[in-house]
Amino acid sequence: EPEVTQTPSHQVTQMGQEVILRCVPISNHLYFYWYRQILGQKVEFLVSFYNNEISEKSEIFDDQFSVERPDGSNFTLKIRSTKLEDSAMYFCASSGTVREQYFGPGTRLTVT
Amino acid sequence: QKEVEQNSGPLSVPEGAIASLNCTYSDRGSQSFFWYRQYSGKSPELIMSIYSNGDKEDGRFTAQLNKASQYVSLLIRDSQPSDSATYLCAAKGTTDSWGKFQFGAGTQVVVTP
Numbered sequence: 001e002p003e004v005t006q007t008p009s010h011q012v013t014q015m016g017q018e019v020i021l022r023c024v025p026i027s028n029h030l031y032f033y034w035y036r037q038i039l040g041q042k043v044e045f046l047v048s049f050y051n052n053e054i055s056e057k058s059e060i061f062d063d064q065f066s067v068e069r070p071d072g073s074n075f076t077l078k079i080r081s082t083k084l085e086d087s088a089m090y091f092c093a094s095s096g097t098v099r100e101q102y103f104g105p106g107t108r109l110t111v112t
Numbered sequence: 113q114k115e116v117e118q119n120s121g122p123l124s125v126p127e128g129a130i131a132s133l134n135c136t137y138s139d140r141g142s143q144s145f146f147w148y149r150q151y152s153g154k155s156p157e158l159i160m161s162i163y164s165n166g167d168k169e170d171g172r173f174t175a176q177l178n179k180a181s182q183y184v185s186l187l188i189r190d191s192q193p194s195d196s197a198t199y200l201c202a203a204k205g206t207t208d209s210w211g212k213f214q215f216g217a218g219t220q221v222v223v224t225p
Contacts, residue, residue, distance in 0.1 A: 031211055042218065043156060043200065048211030056212050091155050099144055099163075099204070101213060103155040 004104035023092030114139040118216035131188040135201030
């Protein structure tokens with residue numbers, strides 16, 4: 001069964017450093033998303049992406065964040081200058097329509 | 113602020129019994145609703161989707177939607193210890209917010225043998 005994959009599974013970085021989180025969505029899906037979940041809190045929407053551009057973003061997704069689909073398979077989330085409060089699980093999701101979204105296993109980001 | 117509300121639990125359910133989970137949403141324009149299961153430290157796993165008023169059954173799971181009351185529920189029949197997890201309710205907004213899911217904080221379910 002096709003699934004969303006994410007790398008790395010765990011990323012440790014120092015405050016102020018740039019990180020890139022990578023996702024490979026399900027191959028025939030066209031809509032891509034990033035969510036984050038701070039430990040013990042709810043899943044929060046960050047950004048949605050369709051047709052090579054951002055469709056919607058939340059107030060969390062400020063100028064420190066960017067997304068890119070550099071080729072036909074990868075979908076990346078870049079955080080330019082990480083802060084302690086960026087520590088969270090980051091989930092990539094994809095969907096074939098604007099309905100069900102399927103989540104990847106997540107990347108745990110730890111900012112020290 | 114558009115919210116999805118769930119009781120945090122834990123909801124303790126004897127093995128073999130029915131677990132009943134509830135969810136309310138504030139955005140009356142929401143059209144699509146989803147239940148995800150999340151094991152500790154894992155990602156959300158889609159269980160059910162429901163778009164129309166009424167019931168939708170899939171195996172041991174039944175989702176119920178009442179748009180007039182802005183209420184979604186999930187029933188888990190014949191609960192098993194493997195059903196112990198946090199269940200997340202998600203709502204997708206109107207066409208001006210086509211891709212964004214609003215998640216509730218989740219209800220923790222504990223199935224006791």
